[in-house]
Amino acid sequence: MTDHVVKTITDPSFLIALLVGIAVFATVFTALPALGANPLKSRMKAVALERDELRARQRARLAAEADRRRKGLREEQSVGMRNIVERLDLKRALVDEATLNKLKVAGFRGENPLTRFLFFRLVLPFVGLVLAVLYVFVLGALPDQPMFMKIFVCIIAAYAGFYLPVLYVTNRATKRKQSIQQAWPDALDLTLICVESGMSIEAAIRRVADEIGAQSVDLAEELILTNAELSYLQERRQAYENLAARTGLEAVKGVTQALIQAERYGTPVGQALRVLANESREMRMNAAEKKAAALPPKLTVPMILFFLPVLFAVILGPVGIQVSERGSFF
Template identity: 80%
Template sequence: MSDQVVKALLDPAFMIALLVAVAVFATVFTVLPALSGNPMKARMKAVALERDELRAKQRARLAAESDRRRKGLREEESIGMRNIVDRLDLRRALVDEGTLTKLRTAGFRGQNPLTKFLFFRLVLPFIGFVLAAIYLFVMGAMPDQPLFVKMVVCIFAAYGGFYLPVLYVSNRATKRKQSIQKAWPDALDLLLICVESGMSVEAAFRKVSEEIGAQSVELAEEFVLTNAELSFLQERKAAYENLASRTGLETVKSITQALIQAERYGTPVAMALRVLANESREMRMNEAEKKAAALPPKLTVPMILFFLPVLFAVILGPAIMTALALKNG
């Protein structure tokens, strides 16, 4: 049996077949990676596809949110509100340039938000007065107080209802400014990169609005509006001034002044953007350092009220218990 196996192994035909099989396996093993392509290129392609997919999802989310806000801000006016505001001529009585500026800073544009603002300033005082009267006279609150005090409380409720829309607009404007201020240094860096790469100012605003939306939707919206105004307004200076007016931030105003001077005198925009971007980053760092420096004084009172009593109880508790046990023993 062993002789037959040895004879079969030493057979020239078997040796040739074995060599051919080894050669085929080596050839396939060598050629297959080359046919499959560069793994680094395949990996980079997969990463690029995933990045494009994430960017598409992010843009879809931002577009949906922008449409929702635009629909909420620019929906068709209520005819009843508009008729009441026009008949009472509330625009002349309650609207000035400061009111319009506050509404623009809060992100409300057009006549519809102004109409709703004036209507609620008219209606809410009566609602506040009626609710306070029901609470005091019908539900029997403050029974020991005289009628004069109850009427004063009702008047204060009406006064609060009159200024409630102003407080709401101010709160929205503050939150919007904080969002824009937080993302502004990064937006300036992106603008600087786009301008230095050879893009025009309009293309730079459009590109930055697409990229900065993940960090601040408000700032992306302002850049889109500025890009549209740069394309349609007769004077580009008006578009920059509108950007500064809508945001209400000094840092944005300085950038717009630099862009206006660059348009007027032909100075390089990239140089001004680089200097102002550095100043914005330093300003943001200074604000963070101020908050960090103000933290210890703010923590003093909570530590005295909550931390130190617990610390004294943990340290002195066992000693007091031991002293009481020795005294009783």
């Protein structure tokens, strides 16, 4: 057995195979750190790819939304709708500066939304009146009420149809203002970072519009429109004032006034933006604290109506079962 082992070890072919195996192992062991990927580098690469994908999806969504809005603003008006509005001169009768500002705050710009708004304010009262007449007189609703009450219900339905477009625009404007107000402090922080890094205000607004779309598409749209107005308007002050008018927020108005003063007197924009960003963030925090403080009074009635009866049933239920089984408490 020993002779066989010694013969095998001293065999030249075995020695060559052993040396080749050792050389291969040493080569692999030496090259393994270079071939293996750095975990931190791989993670950073994955994060960068994910960020690029998120930006690409967000930009595609913003582009689709902008195309949809652009098509909605530029599409052909109905000839009959426009003719009716022009013949009855509804713009002079129903449109004032407050109505135009409300439409702008709601995101409706141009002549097409205004024409539709006036047309529906003209048509919906008759629609509501017809529906109320069918419901009351044809279907026999309110049979016990006198004729005066039935006519009054029909008039109320027509009046509601007249103000239904106003309610829709108001609701749309409120939701849009809330969306812009929630994302405005973050937009100011991003603008401050861009300005302090050496970017111009136009490039900063464009950059912020690309990044803030994930939080508020409405704010991104307004910033893009402001950037376009800064490019072609003769007075940059008008672009800032238009932004404040379209949003209808005091926080935005304060920032635009600071930008106008910076443009006029050459004062640094970064310090003003920092102060205004802190104020906007504090205002948002105060609004959240106000809502939180209003929760206890709002929860009182639901607790009395829903929680307490269930609690009493859970506590007194076994006692009631015992009394029903035994006929007494003892």
